[in-house]
Amino acid sequence: MIGKSATSRKILLLAPLLLFLGLAYAVPFFGVVRWSFTLPEPGIGQYRAVFTDPLVQSVFIRTLRICLVVTAASLIAAYAIAYVWVRGNSLQRMLAEFCILVPFWISVLTRAFGWLAMLSNRGLINTWLQSAGIISEPLALARNELGVIIGMTHFLIPFAVFPIASAMRSIDERVLLAARGMGASRTRIFWTVFVPLTYGGLIGAALIVFVFALGFFVTPAILGGGRSVMVAELVYLRIFQSPDWGLGAAISVVLVVFIGVLLTLMRRFIKPAHLVG
Amino acid sequence: MPQSMQLGDSKAAEIKAVSIGKTFGAFHALKNLSLDIGRGEFLTLLGPSGSGKTTFLMILAGFTAPTTGRLMMDGKDITDVPAEDRSYGMVFQGYALFPHLTVEQNIAFPLKVRGRFSAEIKRRVGEMVERVGLVGHERKLPAKLSGGQQQRVALARALVFEPAVLLLDEPFSALDKNLREMMQEEVKRLHQETGTTFVFVTHDQSEALALSSRVAIFNHGELLQVGRPQDVYERPDNRFVAEFLGEVNLLPLDAVKLDGDRAAGQFEDRTIILNKTTRLDGTSAVAAVRPEHMVITTQPATVDSNAITCRVEGATYFGASTKYHLRTSKGTSLAVSMPTAAIAPIAPQTDVWVSWPMNQGFLLPSGS
Known part of the structure; x- marks a missing residue:
């Protein structure tokens, strides 16, 4: 009796969220699904196009x-930051915390333009390298895939830090002491004990970053300069700049299904609580 | 268990701690501690929690640097040698097994660190697995093992590379009583077979007495007494050691006189005679007698014994022994432990004689 009413009270507390998600996401998404099967004519023609059209394929x-x-880049950087955050001295910890939290206060748009100011042909890096006489022609750092990768990695590192740091924190200090006591060098302990004990966190971090990255829109649009279009931007172009709504809708549905599969895998590997540290 | 197996080529080490001190901020964890650990001995560091015994073990292992003092091994100063270069075997509280490695891989780890050939690693791990009775569990992860089995893996991993010293930090604290006694036997056997120097930390006095060749008793960062189990139990230097090692009856004495190797004093109008002990200030002291050294009789005892009259207040039955709770006419309470079969049950409020041989009690300074 008590259990039952407690459960129904919990559902009641969740109701506003469920209602919001239903109205703002589920209903429109079903609309998108309908488009994908009905525009321009009923059938699965648009899905055939998703898997055969060379342009869609290349994107x-x-x-x-x-x-x-x-x-890969986010995991490596996040591993180093998480290591300092978890195992550094108090000053290093504070610095790491600062580096992890500050990016959350700056909008994705501002950060993308910030990187453009750094990486473009007349940006800080190229100007400095040219005035130092190291290069004569500007390096192609932005408005291409490299720029997109730099901007996205920068954005996604903090999200990878949390699961990795959580895995590092749960390592029993005595296990590391034991390895030292047996004569193992610090390098050996790191690679044969410490890193293997954080595999769970690494897998979680990889899935989060990968799933997040799949749907990136603003950063590739700005730093890619239209030359390295990713899936989200392709959907945008199909829906807003062409009459081909059906294809845009079908691409969206395929992307959502793919992400759903990845999230299911993630649930298998780690508990949601570990993702936030 | 194969008899021919020899861990053989390991050389047990001799350790000398000289005036070791350790402070954590304003807290003195260890105060001016000097202790010699003999080659191949089984030394137990015994004390309540916070007494400094674990800090001393960590200093021996090289995980903690002493604030003052030197540590010598076989005549060489090793104070500044880091843990990885001392490479003593160590069994941690909670075992600290590598959770991602199998039993076999855990035991092989120290050999791999030493760059041994894989054929040798395989042979030695196999021997060790057999020696600690883990055959059939080689491929399991630690999480799949019972507490006792994890303990055996920890012992095997600490001994497989034939360390000169094995350090054990409260290794049995998580085990239930039966398993604990079994593992104690096992550790004692491994000590005899390997001949390595064992340094063992515990807060359990019966464990310390049962296992060790010598016991070092710690309290408040000080080493109070070191000696063979019989010596510290039967001739403690002070009241803390006497009471920490087991129950003891304390009888305040007045007008204490020393006479040869005996001491005599007055307890509630009766003369008590005891072995003389070294330290004595003034004429008052305390006679300390273990409950199992006293007997209850209905007649006054023989001339070689001390005897006082008491009234029985109650009894607690422990199976093999029964403990009687008594009180003297002036109100001092006593406990006497006797084999249950030795006397017929005594009803409460019976007046009896309590006696003990003159060479069984010991004299302690009053006060402390």
């Missing part, structure tokens, strides 16, 4: 390539 492949590179 999907580019998206996957960028997401993989961004995931």
Whole structure:
């Protein structure tokens, strides 16, 4: 009796969220699904196009390539930051915390333009390298895939830090002491004990970053300069700048299904509580 | 268990701690501690929590640097040698097994660190697995093992590379009583088989007495007494050691006189005679007698014994022994522990004689 009423009270407390998600996401999404099967004529023609159209294919492949590179780069950087955050002295911890939290206060748009100011042909880096005489022609750092990767990695690092730091915190200090006591060098302890004990956090971080990266829109649009279009931007272009709503809708549905599969995998590997540290 | 197996080529080390001190901020964890640990001995560091015994073990292991003092091994100063270069075996509280490695891989770890050939690693790990009775569990992860089995893995991993010293930090604290006694036997056997120097930390006095060749008793960062189990139990230097090692009856004495190797004093109008002990200021002292050294009789005892009259207040039955609670006419309470079969049950409020041989009690300074 008590259990039952407690459960129904919890559902009642969740109701506003469920209502909001239903109205703001589920209903419009079903509209998108309907478009994908009805525009311009009923059928699965648009899905056939998603898997055969060379343009759509190239965007999907580019998206996957960028997401993989961004995931790898974010994990490496996040691992170093998390290590300092968890195992550094109090000053190092404070600095790391600062580096993790500050990006959350700056909008994605501002950060993308910030990177443009750094990376463009007349940006800070190229101007400095040219005036120092190191290069004569500006390096192509922005308005291409490299710029997109730099901007996205910068945005996604903090999200990778939390699960990794959480895994590092749960390592029993005595296990590391034991390894030292047996004569293992610090390098050996790091690679054969410390890193393997954080695999769970690394897998979680990789999935979060990858899933996040798949749907990136603002950063690739600005730093890619229209030359390295990712899936989200392609959907935008199909819906807003062409009459081809059906294809845009079908691409969206495929993306959502793919992300759903990845999230299911993630639930299998780690508990949601570990993702926030 | 194969008899021929020899861990053999390991050389047990001799350790000398000289005036070791350790402070954490304003807290003195260890005060001016000097202690010699003999080659191949089984030394137990015994004390309540916070007494400094674990700090001393961590200093021996090289995980903690002493604030003052030096540490010597076989005549060489090792104070500044880091833990990884001392490479003593160590069994941690909670075992600290590598959770991502199997039993076999855990035991092989110190050998891999030493760059041994894989054939040798395989052979030695196999021997060790057999020695600690883990055959059939080689491929399991630690989480799949019971507490006792994890304990065996920890012991095997600490001994497989034939360390000169094995340090054990409260290794049995998580085990239930039966398993604990089994593991104590096992550790004692491993000590005899390997001949390595064992330094063992515990807060359990019966464990310390049962296992060690010597016991070092710690309190408040000080080393109070070191000696063979019989010596510290039967001839403690002070009241803390006497009471920490087991229950003891304390009888305040007046007009204490020393006479040869005996001391005599007055307890509630009766003369008590005891072995003389070293330290004595003034004429008052305390006679300390273990409950199991006293007997209850209905007649006054023989001339070689001390005897006082008491009234029985109650009894607690422990199976093999029964403990009687008594009180003297002037109100001092006593406990006497006797084999249950030795006397017929005594009803409460019976007046009896309590006696003990003159060479069984010991004299302690009054006060402290």
